[in-house]
Amino acid sequence: MNTFIGGISTLSLARWQFGITTVFHFLFVPLTIGLGLLVAVLQTAFYKTKDPAYDRMTRFFGKLFLVNFAIGVVTGIVQEFQFGMDWSRYSSFVGNIFGAPLAIEGLLAFFMESTFLGIWIFGRGRVSDRVHLWSIWLASLGTILSAAFIVAANSWMQHPVGFTIDPVSHQAIMTNFWAVVTNSTFVLAYGHVLFSAFLTGSVFMLAISAWHLRKGNDFAGFGKAAKIAVVAVVFTAVGTMFLGDSQAKQMETQQPMKMAAAEALYNSADGASFSLLTIGDLDDKPIFQVRVPHILSVLATNTWNGKVQGINQLQKEASAKYGAGSYVPVIWVLYWTFRIMVGLGILLFVLGGAGLWLMRKKRLEQSPRFLRFASWMVLAPFIANSTGWIFTEIGRQPWVVYGLLKTSTAVSVIAPGYVATSLIGFTGIYTLLAVVEIGLMIRLAKVPSPILSESEAQSVPELVY
């Protein structure tokens, strides 16, 4: 019952489905969070200065924000449902704890973002300018809050706290809600996710503004947007990196195997060197490797000669504690996703830094090479976000709840044919959505913001949709 054509199991189908749907969902969510805040900032600037350039930018990026928001919403419902559909044993094990943040997310965050976004879209000219401005801020706050609850839920899976195991039902039972929402893993992960979401929005705004500046469209508007974005890129890239670094140190104590696998560090080492790049096998004899002495120890422990634990030692420890079996995640995935994420983060910081320097020289709008570089970097945050989550989720394997529940025993007891059907179905639908969505985004992003006369700017459309 549990294998399909070619021996494919429900488990592997369910894992692929979760991976595909989640990575897809999270392509759009960070942009929603980041761009929502930036649109609120642009609209506030217009509200304060009455400079029509800010109004144009609010409308221009607001449109892209809405198209992107829609896809995040519809793919989000799948996320909530598939815990029960594909991972029913996980759901009944964690429901006492994991369910609460999901329910609270709906009540506190989703109602707020959807309701106030409705007011923002349809309320222009129907509510006062002040209420209209408030509505985008509250919608943005809703998106920011929603990330808090889902990251809290995920952090509990990475580092379970505030619980006990019921001796009869073998379910995880919440004993301390406060511990769950102040989980040290959550605090850092939420900061990292939030900063990277703002970074995503900022790079997106910078890249599109740069494209228009290069084409000579609306210098006043896109110039302003680019400058706000440059400052935001620098600020959020620093925040993302700083928190990511703190997470690495936390990971060394909470999930040392993830750290060891990320470095392909087979044996524990003092003053461990950081492998920058590897060609060939990651295990025994790489063909070519660049290593920076001591840096891994600094990264993981904040000390020059700190001890970093190796895969072999950790595997032995884990099998003594949890029983026989492999406790090593897929090393090459971790090694490369980690490097891609960090590398792109640094590159984005360089982008922001270069932009800041040009801004100081008052040459930002007239630097074609920078503008071209900025436009291409539009893909970077999306790749970094995806690799970051792939890293953190694959790195937790074989556990779904670290140290408590293995992924292999979390999957629903259902025929693989069901999961295969929905896997093919969702993948097909999502591919279609991606084509439609990205095509539309590119089309909308290329149309320069129309310069509106005062009466046009104040007109209220009778039918918005």
Added chain:
Amino acid sequence: MLGLMSTSPSGLEQLWFALITVLWLGYFFLEGFDFGVGTLMPFVSKDDLDRRVVINTIGPVWDGNEVWLLTAGGATFAAFPLWYATVFSGFYLALFVLLAALIFRGMAFEMRHRGDAKWAKWWDQAIFWGSALPALLWGVAFADFVHGVPLLANGQLGGTFFDLVKPYALLGGLSTLSLFTLHGATYLGLKADGGVRERAQAIASRLAPLTFVIVFAFLGWTYLTAHSRHQTGLVPPLLPIVGLGVLAAVSWLVHERLEGWAFIGTGIVIVAFVTTLMLNLYPNVLVSSVSTANTLTIVGSASHRYTLEVMSWVALIFTPFVLVYQSWTYWIFKKRVSRPGAPSENVASNA
């Protein structure tokens, strides 16, 4: 609520069964008319402008209405993990179809107006099927909860997809489909103007008797089989009688142009209908058609007391805010939606 919290542990579980019922009621009342509006769109519109009028009646609110589903789902996960786990894995293919429908429908609202006529035509299909299919599937699912599914002793569902679509469940699906469509028709009567309003009224007055027959048959079936299933929550059958009575009055309300009352009327019918099913289900949450020993009960599937307490406080503190600002949006957009250039009037003036 404070009083309830200090009572025996079972009190909280009943409370959460009641709260989840309220979340489903909110969802079916609100997204019920969204589904109805989407299902009716091809039938009340003569041209593209009409279709835009139809979509704009629910434009500012549909997404907030759908959050009731997310919250109901999340609350079920948190308060009744076993119910959530069993139903969601057991109703796998039905949920997949539901999700696909909701995805296309949700995208359609944002996408439809951003392209040419051909593009819009595709999204119109998504709006129709994405509204009609969920309206049908929800009734099927809730009927299955009541009449039972082949739930085995290990908590898994036996049988196949076809065990979920037996005649009783299909009649349940037809009931919600017709009810939601009628609810959408009275909503359009209240919120749209011009031709759309007229056509919606005409459909409502013709659809109401048909809906009455379907719902009467379904509730009658539910009632007649309740005793043999030891489901006594329906006795005395006050709620279904009230619901059917109001449903009988809807045609007349529409005919008399009491548009506000007609909409409230279809809302009451939905509330009575869903509450009837939930009361009939009580004290179970999912009935096993294989053996009563396998039936999932409220107490047997609930989370521990502490989780329910935390959730109760959160609900107590934050629900009022949600209700206030969500109601406020209906107030902001109280104007009827009309074709550009046509004079419009306030809904409030004839509600």
